[in-house]
Amino acid sequence: MSFVLAAEQLQFAEALHDQLAAADVPAVARQWAAGDRKRGQALWYSLAEAGVAALAVPQRWDGLGAHPADLVIACEELGHHAMPGPIAESLAAVPTLLAVLAGTDEPAADERIAGWLRQLAAGDLIATIAWPPLLPYAADAQLAGLVLVAGPDWVKLAEPGPGLRSVQAGRSLSIVTGKELLAHGAAAAIQQAFEFGVLAGAAQLLGAGRALLDCATAHAVQRTQFGSPIGSFQAVKHQLANVLIALEFGRPLLLAAAVALADDPAGAARDVSAAKVACTDAARLAARVALQVHGAIGYTAEHDLSLWLTLVRAVGPAWGSQRWHRARVLAALAGGS
Amino acid sequence: MSFVLAAEQLQFAEALHDQLAAADVPAVARQWAAGDRKRGQALWYSLAEAGVAALAVPQRWDGLGAHPADLVIACEELGHHAMPGPIAESLAAVPTLLAVLAGTDEPAADERIAGWLRQLAAGDLIATIAWPPLLPYAADAQLAGLVLVAGPDWVKLAEPGPGLRSVQAGRSLSIVTGKELLAHGAAAAIQQAFEFGVLAGAAQLLGAGRALLDCATAHAVQRTQFGSPIGSFQAVKHQLANVLIALEFGRPLLLAAAVALADDPAGAARDVSAAKVACTDAARLAARVALQVHGAIGYTAEHDLSLWLTLVRAVGPAWGSQRWHRARVLAALAGGS
């Protein structure tokens, strides 16, 4: 047993953090939301160069075939910096799905699928997916080069309907219509893709929660009321402490889910759902407290806080409700696992 | 519309409070719990002399036929002073049931029932009741002169099994066995008795919540730590404020339920359940905060706080769970009432 990140993983996280900090993601996200995605797409490419887009792509299709924990690291950091785009879809769910569909034969049974995997790994393709009813909308289908829809055991290419605006500025949701059949008898692949999407979403939320706590602590030290920094008041201290506790105890669940997906994807449902429940709750608490600590300042669209507040509200309900995931945890436990 | 207590009602409450304060109920409750019920029974008689036991008994059987709000006042004050005994049963549910069964004829169809009502009003009889599965146990059957069990539409005299110890010292719970049939076709009477029992229990809980807040505020002013009264710390202030808010907004629901029972017993389910939900939650919050504010001092059986802490834990789950009552509120609303 070794339940800590390796030195290389810590370095990967740090490098990614530095890269995103240097890129000024909040500014990128604002341009993205205003419809100007040039800087955002450039950042997507440079993240791909750093390997982020290749993590879930097998090595035989020019990917990294990385451990799911690496995907957690990346998605957490992307959430930490409020990176826009269909992250759980394009970095986790779709490559996982396509990787299973592509199979292990060389050349691939379906060269198109292999091609998409190579493009995804290189950052040349952004993909998205819907899986009604659990994932009824495809996120950001307008800017995706590959839009899929999955059913119980089939996968189709899909045509997206008009993008509905999300609470997160710049994010859109589309009902999709299935077109060409890509695969059938693919229930296991679809399930695995879903688990990876949930995991990535949970990691994004934990990262966003960290950012919200960072902002709130910075503000609490600097903001003075009644002659003292507001961080000196117990009411503020205790709320911030509760956020830290929630985040601190969410993280191990996330990493354990990654380990479960690496070692036993079929049995990972319990751990993936537990992570999603805890990270969503932690991120929501962080959002609630961060706004309360900021007061009206945090309620403005001008303040960067709004980027994380709306991200948490957007990604939180996606990939299955809290109720759905809690029920799945309990079903796994009651089933004797 | 007039949604305030009348002057006489305020006087009744005050007189009752004075009487109970003079009687040193905590000491009475401790003797009661130790098996010595002499003082407790004497107090029960003197409360009956003040009219408490006659409130739910119609005037034709020597009762007061009082407004349900008067019952709320009395039960709240009894809870406020941690009065032991089967309060909701003997003061509310059983007299309400018997009053309907006795009917309005003179002489009564069943002279025994009229006799019990007269004895209840005089304080000469303590009664209890079970209504499985919602109210599976009869409380304090060992000291009751009249033990009943109700079914969907019948009422029987009952023989209690051994009394199981409750978390509240001195209180016991018995499974009962139905014996002689007392009434059948009595579904409406049983339902009405149940509503009055729920109302009385909710009032007891609100009163206990008030006492817990009283104790906690007194302690917070007097107890010094880190050189200041602990009541000067925000963490203590804010918890106490939350308790006051919960109690303040529980009380109107309780009185509205009393009004509903007076004006339309058949349609009162929604309001009675709403009151029970809010008062139980408020009392539990009060218990939690009062203990936390007292620290280890409150965790001892020697401190009077324990009387209210255990009362809330005992009466809280009786008369239907929170889930059951919330579902009943929603059913009434969704039914369009």
Place this chain on the structure above:
Amino acid sequence: MDLAEDDQVAAFRAEVRQWLAAHAPATPLPSVDTAEGFGLHRAWEAELAAARLSVVSWPEQYGGRGASLLDWLVFEEEYHAARGPVRVGQNGLFVLAPTLFAHGTPEQRSRILPKMATGEEVWAQAWSEPEVGSDLAAIRSRAARADGGWLLSGQKTWSSRAVWADRGFGLFRTATGDRRHDGLTYFLFSLRSPGVTVRPIAQLDGEAGFAEIFLDEVFVPDADVLGAPGDGWRIAMSSAGHERGLTLRSPGRFSAAAARLVELWQRAGDPADSALADRVADAWIGARAYQLRALETASQPGAGGFHGTGTPAPAPGRARLADSAAAGSGSGRTSLDRGVVGRGAAGGRPAADSSLGKVFWSELDLALHDTALELLGADAELAEGPDAGWLAGYLFALAGPIYAGTNEIQRTVIAERLLGMPR
């Protein structure tokens, strides 16, 4: 004791209901925080006023009906049930007007209130400053004496609807005193005066609901000082209860929202999901409790002379548990001691009582909308479509625990003034 409406109230309710059925917009007006929407909301105020329904609780001479608190509660219930538009003049109606009734001169009332009642003049509040949030006494904006009046300078912020409003009210420093809240004066000023610059601030939902107001030697005549110079703090605090109490957020608002939540649950809820059902029930119970507590207040003898001046003193004695706890005495006899009533510390019972309500309604509003979003599942994040109103309502509710004095401040007020905790 009863909850039945008498004939007068029932007739008034029927009148309001019928009028709204005939006049209330069938579809929502454009957002009040847009130029077009602001204009349409102003026109709506005029329409309400023409029916003498814009300020029912005010005396007739100013455009009202002298309605009781109960009538006002009934009006609000009907208004929200009919989904009446946001009251664009609410800062004037619910914060400034009560202050004018209490502290204004007859001339000020006659000059200001009728135009406020018709929406001809819309008022914005100018309380906060960049360094002044909950700590109002830290105000830095100042007023210098000038011939026949004052010159206001400084910066105000978080001023709701100031972008399109006509006039503003707020505190400015006219002298320095021993204590920080000495030397503040309550001014009424035009947002169109020379020297005023208004900068919109986009809210979380992207709309310009806030504004910053920059004042550079803005002239205000003596007639537009409310109360005596230097007395601004006391005047503002005396009406602080209105800003957060019943008049700001009437029970009808939450009763209507709770009823809609029950409808949503029936339509979109999974009947097997008792976790959500419980939350729906709790939201309704909370709205009902808030309504009932208002009816308790409305049943007080003094509630007839409501005049839009906010929450009357709470019911005496037993109807308020705070009296019990304030005495801080275990189960001792003081919990029913009538003498405790009204013996609050500075600020008094009514203001502290409104703090109870403010924490309650703001948390209720958040829980209610959060429940709705949970019910909507994956649709919860949609900012457009048939159910997007719940998201908008949620974002609005998020501000509730912040404005009108944060809930942290309110809890401290409650503990100190109602429970007797030491400062």
Place this chain on the structure above:
Amino acid sequence: MDLAEDDQVAAFRAEVRQWLAAHAPATPLPSVDTAEGFGLHRAWEAELAAARLSVVSWPEQYGGRGASLLDWLVFEEEYHAARGPVRVGQNGLFVLAPTLFAHGTPEQRSRILPKMATGEEVWAQAWSEPEVGSDLAAIRSRAARADGGWLLSGQKTWSSRAVWADRGFGLFRTATGDRRHDGLTYFLFSLRSPGVTVRPIAQLDGEAGFAEIFLDEVFVPDADVLGAPGDGWRIAMSSAGHERGLTLRSPGRFSAAAARLVELWQRAGDPADSALADRVADAWIGARAYQLRALETASQPGAGGFHGTGTPAPAPGRARLADSAAAGSGSGRTSLDRGVVGRGAAGGRPAADSSLGKVFWSELDLALHDTALELLGADAELAEGPDAGWLAGYLFALAGPIYAGTNEIQRTVIAERLLGMPR
């Protein structure tokens, strides 16, 4: 990165499981807070010790096995899953022993630890005083110099199991200093010495779990001063983390309770009641999170040298979010700055880190037992019968947010030391 057990750990787990299956009492022992129960629990400790299972993490010379933190976690999981008896010596084992390892002399260790390991000597803690709860520096009990030792006088309270224990440990004032926590000295004393009076205090559940200890010139030889005179505060604080961290409440305790809750839900829960199902799931998730975080700690290089000395330093860098937040820098680069680790204020990271765990486990324990009581419905209030253990567990859990430093104190510590909030 993996969670699979290696052969050594798996073998140890199997040994513990088999031994407990053969030896653990089939039915619960009488309460440890009764004379009979105390004796039986002491005998159980001797039985554990005979199998070298009473103090697995201690060095072999004192009766342990030098087990790693991971082994200890495994032992605790098996112990609680088997419903092993309450550890009657826990105050000695989990609070005093780590302090002896850190600050005791070799003579003290050799003299004290072996008897503690076998249960021959049971230790009670004597921290609190009537006026000293969370504010430990306010201690009034004092020690006066005497020939070859000291004379202790004063009153201690809330001393768990002191009624039947053999020896006690606590702080006494030996000098007055500039600051309140100067001049405190850490003493070990016999509860059988002349001058000691112990008065039982009944707990909420009616049992004498607490005691007051009155000391009237109780002689203690110099050999029973732990650390240097006057250094008691620093010594006590250095092991405060043990009192509330992993060693006090191991993950195995909550994993076992959560598993039993799931069983109760399957047996007694209404499958349609998703509200309760959610709470059951949350309890399990919480227990799992507490367990996983301990495994994170156990995976640190330093965790091999555990020796029962409490929680090792938390994982460096990224594995602890606190490092990010402590830097207080928005999304800036310091959130991954390794330099932050260990740079806490007085008390240091490990102690503050244990505060996170203390708040978490105490709230988890309450929520878990509260859920069980809700599941039991009307049976929840029963103090006897097959499910009464849940009520007892709930009453015990109620104390969790109070002892070992109230959760309010812990949250303040977390905010100040891990998040850098000003005092």
